[in-house]
Amino acid sequence: MINRASSFLWNLRQFSTAVPTSRTMRLSPLGFSRLKVVFSNNSNLRSFLLSDFGNRVQSSIRYLFQDALILKSRDDFQTKGVSTETVLTVTRVLCPRRLSFDSKHSLASDDGLKINFYQEASNEDVLTKETKPTPVNYRKLSQECSSLSDVLDIFSEAPTFPSSNYLSSMWTIAKRMSEDQKRIEKQLMFNHPAFSQLCEQMMREAKIMRYDHLLFSLLAIVKLGIPQNTLLVQTLLRVVQERINECDEKCLSVLSTILEAMEPCKNVDVLRAGVRILANQQVWKIERVFTLQAVMKCVGKDAPIALKRKLEMKALRELDRFSDLNSQHMFEALAAMNHRSITLLNECSKMVIGNIHGCPFKVLISILQSCRDLRYRNLDLFKGIADYVAVTIDIWKLKQVLFLLILFEKLGFRHTDVMDLFIRKVMDDPASLTMKNIISVLHVYSSLNHFHKCHTQEFQEAMASSLTGYLHHISSENLLNAVCSFCLMNHFPLGLINQLLQKDIINELLTSGDIERNAHKLRILAACLKLDVSCHKAIDLVLPPLPSTPLYPNAKVADALSSLLGEGYFLKNVHLPHNYHIDFEVRMDINRSQVLPFSSVDVITAAADIQRVAVLCVPRSTYCLDLTHPRGYLAMKMRHLKIMGFHVILVHNWKIERLEMKDIVTFLKTELYSAKAFPTADVNLQSTC
Structure with missing residues (x-):
């Protein structure tokens, strides 16, 4: 009885905190009844986000057919003969309702326009076991089930409140799967007959469930790959906007993670603006560093510079509390804001160097990519990462080391030990490299002007021999890139050069693609053939003239x-x-x-x-x-x-x-x-x- 009373009081409190609204009924152009919600004036953040929302967010008319939900804007009406995008497979109309625990209630239409609205459940019904069974624990559910379909089977047998537990358990199960298995399971999830029922119940409960449960549900939905333009996702985004005043630090972290994973759209943009306002108001109250970093990633590059500096100052104040993961992820957070804080980057670099051993490959890649985006050059950091890779190179895949070398080249960093070790690994197994890998290797070594003390000639010949096997499959631009890289390294494989100098290939390079870039590389080839290769018959290439740009000596x-x-x-x-x-x-x-x-x-x-x-x-x-x-x-x-x-x-x-x-x-x-x-x-x- 105590649990039932507590549940009743919790629901009553949710009703009391809701903003007073009034409803009016009007008919949509397609004959469906639509609710026009008029919100009372309020000076809080929720009112700011929803004011003049008709101008901010273009409403959609949803055409509901059997087995398909199609979303199109009013200005982009398409008839039956035009191809449409099937987003969700449904067996009934998906219509969000404010308060209903019974998944059987729906908007019915037969014999023209006969609208039936079911009465919302009474307090007595809410307190009965038949209407509201004991909520299922999502942790227990994720442990007992081995697939997404298993969760949907349990839901179809006895749907319980809140539906967020089912979605959270499904995402927990999906995280344990491989990519191939996850792809198959998601397809089975979309085709499961209970999936549309779960979506309906989620939309009806969105107004009354706890705000953190609502956000975790939306996060699970996004991570499970449910399309962003569906009625389910857009409805939850609207509800999140309406209840944004309930956002505490934990909810702010989850909401920031959600928005970071979503594509830009009007609902997402409005919520992102709301997060910026919340961050500006609550930045000094944030206690967890991970929450601070999630907010930094969410506010984005377009955030006001004052907000970026405020977040930077907060991060500098928390430096003493940074863990190894905090220091590693700060690079990505600053890159997401496009804010180069040299002091913060230097301090985090020292922490990364001191705890480099055991750092995952994805984190190393993220750090280097962030340094490139921020134009941050720290020789000690790059040497620390490269030294770690050189010592542990036997545990790395060849393509992983190549990916690191590509990032090092973009940063202009040349580490002789790693590049020499990579040459030895390539010489041991040159067949493991694909055509694109070979072109990337040639670009890295020619750009950084690196030569092995003993195996340079053997390495160059091995790369040329491997690339010759792809002559019938390589594109003209890739062939030009490879030959230009060989020219920079003062090596001239005649088979590749003769193939490149064919008239049809030259004409293709000078008439399509990046013509200016192709012409520049052809000039390099022509100069090398006349100056470096005396035995090769030089060919006069008719190239476009160089642009006449004024030069100003120092x-x-x-x-x-x-x-x-x-x-x-x-x-x-x-x-x-x-x-x-x-x-x-x-x-x-x-x-x-x-x-x-x-x-x-x-x-x-x-x-x-x-x-x-x-x-x-x-x-x-x-x-x-x-x-x-x-x-x-x-x-x-x-x-x-x-x-x-x-x-x-x-x-x-x-x-x-x-x-x-x-x-x-x-x-x-x-x-x-x-x-x-x-x-x-x-x-x-x-x-x-």
């Missing part, structure tokens, strides 16, 4: 050269054959002890004794993250300039910006003149100024 370097050499002793913006460009050119004697003026007479009479010097002002992005190893394109350009007779001097833009003019002059003087020329360099320097 002003501080230009001033330093003027001070060091004087006007007329160097050139700016020099264009060379094969589409190469250098910032400055200086001409010196063969011993690099004296600078020569740019005079046609001098060039003709002493051409054999001239050493051309190319001064390249390079940005940070042309180097790997350690800033000592040039990346692939810069390495190839230096190689080609040396073939064309240049001595190459690299000037780092990021260093020059921090130096005084006298230090820049000293640096250029040291780089230009050879060590043997320093005793006479001062005299030459003075005479040319």
